[in-house]
Amino acid sequence: MSTETAAVQPAGPGVITGARWRRLLLRMILMAGALFLIMGPLLSLLIWSFAEKWYWPSPWPLEWGTSYWSKVFEGKMMDALISSFLIAIAVTVICLIISIPLSYMLARYRIPGRTILLLLFLLPQAFPQLPVFSNAMVLMYRWDLVGTWTGVILIHLVGSVVFCIWTMVSVFQSIPESMEEASTMLGASKLRSFFTITLPLAVPGVIASSLLVFLYSLDEFTGSLLIGAPFKTTLPVFMYNAAMGYEMQIASVTAILLMLPGIILLLMMQKFMKSEYLSAFGRV
Template identity: 45%
Template sequence: MSTFLSRLDPWWLPRALVLGALAFVIFGPLANLLLWTVAEKWYFPHALPLEFGFSYWERVFSPRGNAVESLTNSIVVALLTVVLSLTLAIPAGYALARLKLPLRGLVLLAFLIPQAFPNLTVYVNIARLFYVVGLNGTIPGVVLVHTTHGLVYAVWIATAAFAAVDAELEEAARSIGASGLRAFFDVTLPLALPGLLASAIFVFLESLDEFTGSYFVGAPDVNMLPLLLYTAGAGGNYQIASITALLLLIPSIGFMLVVERFLKVDVLARVGR
């Protein structure tokens, strides 16, 4: 017994307490969220719901609940944002990775500008401009706003993905007669595809969770899941808000697992280089 105690790490208890606290901080809110999705009655001072059920799920997915429409709009907008962002990011990322452009660092930094200013003031002015040109309250208008944020991830990760591909492979294809375009599509693009896939997922998740732009440019004509979540939470409908949050959380977790698999360390190491 004394030998066992002498070999016991004296720091095991503080480490266990720290790990337990971290687990509570990470999984505690998730557990609370899941309980609210099936809680029929739950109020203070009860630590657990008094009644469980799925009546709020029926309300969320009823024709008057707007969840199906909001989910459809959110997915459509996110997919269109991915397509538009990658359409712009692939040629831009390739140029930034391969060509010796002047002020390359400033060009990359310019894509961070939408994140550098308070979103509220920016979107108020964008909404006014879009109202004049007829884009306010439309899906194309929401897609354009989401793309301004999505380009940050799309361009930076695409640049890193193309930089991680050895330029000599493309040169070897050119040396045996392949045109520049064919060398790009047959050699460079397939090798950069995992990074571009990760870029697309980041853009998709950013668009799916975007609230401020969706609110000022899309509401009330374009219903989105973040808007439904905000309305439910502001009205004290915690069950509906939790169900909506779960609908947003599930694809986020799934896609992040895909990102962890495909976005390799060598790609991350080249971000911003």
């Protein structure tokens, strides 16, 4: 901003013209507006999570405290927290194992039915989940998978596999084929050059995509509600139930717990996250 203003109306250093003041003011107002709009709802959660007593119309909680936070470490919330994390880890590991070889194959070889396969993995992104998952629930009832962790993991895998394959295919496509050729030329087997050349080069992409799959599984709500509830409760379902029962503080504490991994990831991975990974993620 400063450079172009200087170009249009050359003002000496230290001389601040009226137009420039106005621009600065406008910028401040926009910044404050953005900050309020984005942080307002999130700060509300934080305030509510520490509110012991809060009656209308007091602008602030009447009593502050951490008693609702201490509830995290007991009873149902802890159960939901632990099982959500375990499920997310299981989903991530299974997802990587089944998607990496397939993504490599899709990226490197002109296999028959390649287009059909890629379209198949696009389908779950293109249509609303709830109507499909409700029919998947009927199917799972038949196999006694409803209300089991296996069922929840399977329904999480649908979305994560799709997501993982699309990001991993683009990761493998970005690794030049000539490197593998050089390795096989020197006598390494195809399998060996995959493990010693291609996979190490793909590690940043694998890490990014596994973190996002982890987050997807942690945040997944629709499938968990249909397949898991009320017998198996993941953290998002727990939060939903608390909020619908007007347990404001409990719901807010859970909401913050759900949000934290994502925010930490965003802070850590600012540089490494390519926008194509993020854009695939934002929709689910």
